[in-house]
Amino acid sequence: xxxxxxxxxxxxxxxxxxxxxxxxxxxxxxxxxxxxxxxxxxxxxxxxxxxxxxxxxxxxxxxxxxxxxxxxxxxxxxxxxxxxxxxxxxxxxxxxxxxxxxxxxxxxxxxxxxxxxxxxxxxxxxxxxxxxxxxxxxxxxxxxxxxxxxxxxxxxxxxxxxxxxxxxxxxxxxxxxxxxxxxxxxxxxxxxxxxxxxxxxxxxxxxxxxxxxxxxxxxxxxxxxxxxxxxxxxxxxxxxxxxxxxxxxxxxxxxxxxxxxxxxxxxxxxxxxxxxxxxxxxxxxxxxxxxxxxxxxxxxxxxxxxxxxxxxxxxxxxxxxxxxxxxxxxxxxxxxxxxxxxxxxxxxxxxxxxxxxxxxxxxxxxxxxxxxxxxxxxxxxxxxxxxxxxxxxxxxxxxxxxxxxxxxxxxxxxxxxxxxxxxxxxxxxxxxxxxxxxxxxxxxxxxxxxxxxxxxxxxxxxxxxxxxxxxxxxxxxxxxxxxxxxxxxxxxxxxxxxxxxxxxxxxxxxxxxxxxxxxxxxxxxxxxxxxxxxxxxxxxxxxxxxxxxxxxxxxxxxxxxxxxxxxxxxxxxxx
Numbered sequence: 001x002x003x004x005x006x007x008x009x010x011x012x013x014x015x016x017x018x019x020x021x022x023x024x025x026x027x028x029x030x031x032x033x034x035x036x037x038x039x040x041x042x043x044x045x046x047x048x049x050x051x052x053x054x055x056x057x058x059x060x061x062x063x064x065x066x067x068x069x070x071x072x073x074x075x076x077x078x079x080x081x082x083x084x085x086x087x088x089x090x091x092x093x094x095x096x097x098x099x100x101x102x103x104x105x106x107x108x109x110x111x112x113x114x115x116x117x118x119x120x121x122x123x124x125x126x127x128x129x130x131x132x133x134x135x136x137x138x139x140x141x142x143x144x145x146x147x148x149x150x151x152x153x154x155x156x157x158x159x160x161x162x163x164x165x166x167x168x169x170x171x172x173x174x175x176x177x178x179x180x181x182x183x184x185x186x187x188x189x190x191x192x193x194x195x196x197x198x199x200x201x202x203x204x205x206x207x208x209x210x211x212x213x214x215x216x217x218x219x220x221x222x223x224x225x226x227x228x229x230x231x232x233x234x235x236x237x238x239x240x241x242x243x244x245x246x247x248x249x250x251x252x253x254x255x256x257x258x259x260x261x262x263x264x265x266x267x268x269x270x271x272x273x274x275x276x277x278x279x280x281x282x283x284x285x286x287x288x289x290x291x292x293x294x295x296x297x298x299x300x301x302x303x304x305x306x307x308x309x310x311x312x313x314x315x316x317x318x319x320x321x322x323x324x325x326x327x328x329x330x331x332x333x334x335x336x337x338x339x340x341x342x343x344x345x346x347x348x349x350x351x352x353x354x355x356x357x358x359x360x361x362x363x364x365x366x367x368x369x370x371x372x373x374x375x376x377x378x379x380x381x382x383x384x385x386x387x388x389x390x391x392x393x394x395x396x397x398x399x400x401x402x403x404x405x406x407x408x409x410x411x412x413x414x415x416x417x418x419x420x421x422x423x424x425x426x427x428x429x430x431x432x433x434x435x436x437x438x439x440x441x442x443x444x445x446x447x448x449x450x451x452x453x454x455x456x457x458x459x460x461x462x463x464x465x466x467x468x469x470x471x472x473x474x475x476x477x478x479x480x481x482x483x484x485x486x487x488x489x490x491x492x493x494x495x496x497x498x499x500x501x502x503x504x505x506x507x508x509x510x511x512x513x514x515x516x517x518x519x520x521x522x523x524x525x526x527x528x529x530x531x532x533x534x535x536x537x538x539x540x541x542x543x544x545x546x547x548x549x550x551x552x553x554x555x556x557x558x559x560x561x562x563x564x565x566x567x568x569x570x571x572x573x574x575x
Contacts, residue, residue, distance in 0.1 A: 005298065006298070007298025008294075008299050008301070010294050011291045011292065011293070011294035011295025011418075012291065012295060012418070014291025015288045015291035015292060015295065015418055016171065016466060018283075018286065018287030018290075018291060019285075019426035020284070021280060021281070021284030022280075022281045022285050023284075023285030023425075024133070025277055026279060026281050028077065029087055030054035031051055031052065031054070031087070032053065033049055033050065033427045036049070036050050036145075037102070038116075038120045040098075040110055040113065041116060042110060044103070044110065044116070045102075046096065046103045046117065046120070047101050047102035048093050048094055048096060048117065049059070049075050049076070049092075049094040050092070051082050051083070051091065051093075052086075052091055053086050053087070053089045053269070055089045060268055061128040061481075062090060062127065062268060063090045063128050063131035063265045063267045063268050064093070064121045064122070064127035064132045065092045065093070065132070065133045065138070066093050066095060066117050066121050066132070066135070066155075067081050067085065067092055067094045068095050068097060068114065068117065068135070068136040068141075069096075069137060069248070070136070070141075070248075071138060071139040072568070073140075073436075073437060074368055074436065075094040075095060075101050075426075076137075076429055076436065077137070077555075078094050078135070078137065079281060080089045080248060080276075080279070080282070081248070081278075082094045083278040083281060084372070085135075085261070087256070087269070087271060088261075088262070089268030089269035090133070091123045091124065091127050093117055095117040097140065097143055098110055098112055098137070099571045100571075101438070105570075105573065105575055106571065106573055107571060111147065111149070112139065114142075114145070114146040115147050115151060117147060118132070118134070118150075119153060122151075122154055130266075131156055131265045131266050131267055132545065133157050133261045133264065133265050134147060134155050134158035135158065135159040135261075136159075136165065137161040137162055138161070138163055138191070139163070140163070140269050141160040141162070141163020141170075142162065142163060142170045144158055144160075145158075145160075145169075145170040147176075148178045148179070149273055152179075153178070154215055155179065156477050157180035157181070157242075158178060158180065158182070159182045159183070159260055160183045160184070162184065162189060162195070164194075164195035164196055164209070165178070165213055172213075173209075173447050175214070175215030175235075175268055176232070178261075178483075179233075180229055181213070181235050181236075182257065183210075183237050184200060184239075184240065184365045185239055186201060186239065186241070186243055186244060187241045187242070188242060188244075188500075189201035189204075189223070189325075190244045190503070190523065190524065191516070191517060192508070193508075193516035195294075196210055199507070200508050201507065201508075202239070203443075204220075205219040205220045210237070215233075215235075220237050222238060223236065223237070224237075228239055229263060232529075236260065238253075238256045242298075243500070243503070245525065249279075249282065251279070255273040255274055255276065256273075262423075263285060269442045272474070276351045281428075282432055282433070284295075285428050285432060286431070288422060289430035289435070291418075292415055292418060292437065293535055295414065295415055295418055296412070296414070296556065298540070299414040300407065300542070300552070300556065301409065303410055304407070308403065309403050309407050312407060312547045312549070313546070314545075314546060321540070325394065325472040325473060325474075325548075327469060327470055327471060327472045328391070336391065336469040336487075337486065340460060340465075340469065341487055341489070341490035341491040344376075344488075344492070344493040345494065346377055346491070347376065347383070348495065348522070348526060350524060351379050351532055352518075353518065356368070356411050359371040359374075360568055361572035362573050363458070364450070365573075366447060366450075366571050366572065367565075367571050367572065367573075368511055369565070369569040370447075370569055373455070373456060374451055375463040377452055377454060377457075377458035378457075381462065382458055382515045384465050385461055387465070388461075388465055389416075389464050391399055391468040392468050400549055400551060401551065402553045404549070404551040408552055408555035409501060409518075412559040415560070434512070434528060436568050437568070438567040439562055439567065440563065440566065444501065444566050444567050446575070447575060448567075449561050450564060452559070454560055455562045456558025456559070456562065459536065459557040459561070460550075462554075463479050463553060464551075466487055466540065467540070470487060471484070473545070478546075481538065484541045485538070486538060488530070488533040488534065489537070492526055493530055495523075495526060496527060496555055498510070535560075536557040536560075536561065539553050539560070540553035540554065542554075543556065
């Protein structure tokens with residue numbers, strides 16, 4: 001029994017160790033973090049993390065910064081910026097946009113929540129209302145621009161990370177509006193056409209739209225300050241050699257924002273721009289995320305020893321209760337691997353486009369990105385069912401559905417409880433970069449129930465065929481894990497290598513569609529498919545080796561992935 005708990009114990013140790021590292025990083029120097037809710041102008045509930053440095057008191061108000069994440073992210077995504085701003089004595093309100101995180105849906109409403117966020121920041125007695133900065137990544141840039149539009153005299157400067165002025169969501173920039181702008185626009189930006197009307201991000205200096213904001217008639221020189229900070233007309237462009245999602249996990253990009261606020265805001269605690277510790281938190285929450293995976297499979301292993309789950313335990317081949325497994329071999333194995341890996345990747349963009357056209361967000365299906373993933377999952381489940389007859393045949397096991405459902409729910413509940421405790425103790429979620437596992441609020445839980453059936457059905461079908469093709473008890477453990485991981489992820493790895501290789505060589509993604517935002521956004525979403533499907537492969541392989549059935553692992557993956565997606569994306573329709 002002790003051995004059965006070893007993985008679960010390891011998971012708890014990793015979660016605690018990672019949580020402590022993240023906690024001590026984000027609270028370094030006496031910073032306090034509060035998880036807050038406040039009402040917007042229309043009675044909507046808004047969510048944010050408030051970072052309070054020790055120098056900020058009602059007697060000695062400190063500069064304030066409103067920091068906002070991009071589309072389908074949440075308040076923690078900007079934690080690198082928030083930690084470093086707070087270390088420099090700024091009070092930071094890291095906002096959940098409307099329809100994101102724990103702020104009320106729908107997304108895009110009420111200026112994305114920007115005016116509400118700025119109004120709340122200004123209402124704090126510990127904030128110096130004459131020294132407020134705005135920082136936003138991607139759509140978060142449009143959020144702070146909405147705040148600047150609604151309250152033009154209530155901020156002093158802003159940093160736009162991979163964002164823009166102008167249509168579709170913000171007013172055009174001029175030499176005098178917005179006030180004191182630093183634009184960080186990466187050389188390998190995926191959204192250059194959408195943001196600044198140039199095919200290649202490296203040509204942003206030639207954008208007439210950018211010239212209008214900088215007040216020039218020719219190329220903008222990166223690093224050169226145009227205009228006058230004292231008059232609020234200063235502009236500067238930075239072009240680090242990174243991509244759009246890299247902009248919120250880049251020492252260089254964060255350093256530019258630190259330097260700009262040091263120039264344009266008064267007060268705080270001066271530090272060199274390269275004095276940054278935030279990455280330790282990313283490492284800590286990554287360790288905690290790995291611990292979560294270990295806890296899931298360890299909890300499953302331990303629960304399997306309970307009497308109520310005895311029917312799930314691996315039967316013995318020798319006693320005749322379980323026939324010996326036969327998997328694909330030779331060319332058949334190769335074909336099965338290629339089809340398993342590449343059909344999901346080849347159907348990815350078409351499925352997303354189909355869903356974007358015909359499955360719009362509604363009260364019944366309120367999340368646009370989740371709708372796209374759902375349509376992709378249904379299409380691939382149907383394709384897999386059509387090809388199932390070509391996989392090696394296996395006899396099913398009777399009487400395991402009910403215990404499989406029960407053990408899957410119990411396993412995921414244990415994982416959810418671990419995240420809840422980590423949030424309570426350390427104010428963290430489990431994340432690294434754009435991969436983030438968050439708690440659900442009550443509305444998100446109801447949405448989770450809507451999407452659970454189709455996404456779980458995909459895993460039930462896909463993992464059943466995966467094991468029929470590749471899994472045998474005689475296979476080497478390492479080889480089996482690697483095979484199953486590659487079968488689920490290799491196609492998406494190839495898609496991302498091709499897209500980002502094309503971006504690196506040509507300066508732009510391969511995008512045959514007229515919509516300048518569809519392929520870039522879908523490609524960034526695809527990045528998350530690799531670690532998610534790899535985690536599912538690990539869970540599926542572990543549980544199959546313990547039970548000889550694909551069902552328990554498929555149910556765990558369905559619960560886990562639906563939770564991950566629903567909690568981590570935007571809700572576009574009121575629910």
